[in-house]
Amino acid sequence: MPDPGRPDSSAYAAPMATEIPNLLDGMATTRAIRRFAAEPIPEHDLATILWHATRAPSGTNRQPTRFVVLRDDERAVEAKAILARGFRRGWRDKAADAGYGSGSALDPVSPKGRQRAAMDHFVEHFEEIPVVVLPCLVRYRAPNPFEGSSVYPACQNLLLAARALGYGGVMTGWHVLVEDELRAVLEIPDAVAISATIPLGRPLGRHGPVRRLPLRDVVYDGHWNSPSDWAIDPPGTRFAGPPPIAPA
Ligand SMILES: Cc1cc2nc3c(=O)[nH]c(=O)nc-3n(C[C@H](O)[C@H](O)[C@H](O)COP(=O)(O)O)c2cc1C
Structure with a gap:
């Protein structure tokens, strides 16, 4: 008998976009989404997602996170194209390191083969992703290993809020491969860290446990x-x- 206070992920059925999952179901089903429909995210949904992201805690409530939202204006398109190069390189290197060029990765129905196909699709179609969010940290002291702790709660809140509205996304780090170009195009000052790249959109696949x-x-x-x-x-x-x- 499942505990009524705990999510029973086996019984989980993906809700309609208009049905907001409860908090625990949302946490149990917010997985990485890397394939997106070519649909823009309406501004009121984006605002809702970002509002919930900004409810996340930070040290001393300093709120050092800023969100650069790339949609479809000229500069955003340029930035997405720069990111796309970084993501292709990032995946190419990871695929080589992790053996995605041989063995079961070549079998399209194996788990590794499916993962490879999803990643190939992700990086090949990066420019078409409706929204890419760059959560950034406005540094208030010298860079240190703990500094991300005031940004990443907001990143997870953002993903959970997107999930609640029927969108999906994924936390990524391959902007580091093209960071100088990206900073120049978006005028991101040196004192600001780009902490992540979060693509967002309506999932082509399904949410699930x-x-x-x-x-x-x-x-x-x-x-x-x-x-x-x-x-x-x-x-x-x-x-x-x-x-x-x-x-x-
Ligand atoms: C700190 C961090 C860095 C990540 N970097 C990348 C990345 O560069 N590229 C990518 O495709 N996914 C990236 N991911 C996504 C993870 O691969 C994904 O969250 C993990 O495999 C769990 O996936 P699931 O929630 O669908 O089970 C990152 C996730 C985290 C938390």
Whole structure:
């Protein structure tokens, strides 16, 4: 019997765009979307998504995140074309490192083959993605390893809000490969970090349950590596482990 307080992802049915999933269902079904319909996102939906992104917390409520939203004006089109080159290069390098050019990746019905096809489609059609958001951090102290912690909660809120309205997106980092050009076109000052690139749009595929490691592998009770008998995945949960680490 599923616990009524927990999402039962196995029973999850994708809602109509007009049905907003409850918070827990939304979190359980916000997965990476990389294939988008060629439909613009209406401004009122974009504003709703960004408003919810800006509800995220930041250290001392400093609110250092700014969102550069690329739609279809001339400069945005230029920036998307620059990003597209970065994404193609990023995926080409990752595909080579992670063995996407051989073995099961060549079988279009294998999980790896499907992942490869989705990634190929993503980078080949990057310029057509309706909206690309660049969450940026206005630095207020020297760069440090913790600085992203005031930006990334907003990124996840943005993805959850998009999910709530029937849109999808994915957190990415391949702007770093073309960052100088991108900064120049968009006039992003040096003191501002581009923290992520988040493409957004109406998904071509379906939303569905995310797969992660079982709770027993990631929750330690009281001390390191101590298993718990209460952290149990809801019935029907589907799992996925991390990919193997590519040889250096
Ligand atoms: C910090 C971070 C960086 C990521 N960078 C990229 C990226 O550069 N390109 C990309 O296609 N996906 C990127 N992703 C998306 C992850 O691959 C994706 O969230 C993960 O595989 C889980 O996918 P799922 O939620 O659909 O299960 C990134 C995600 C995170 C959180």
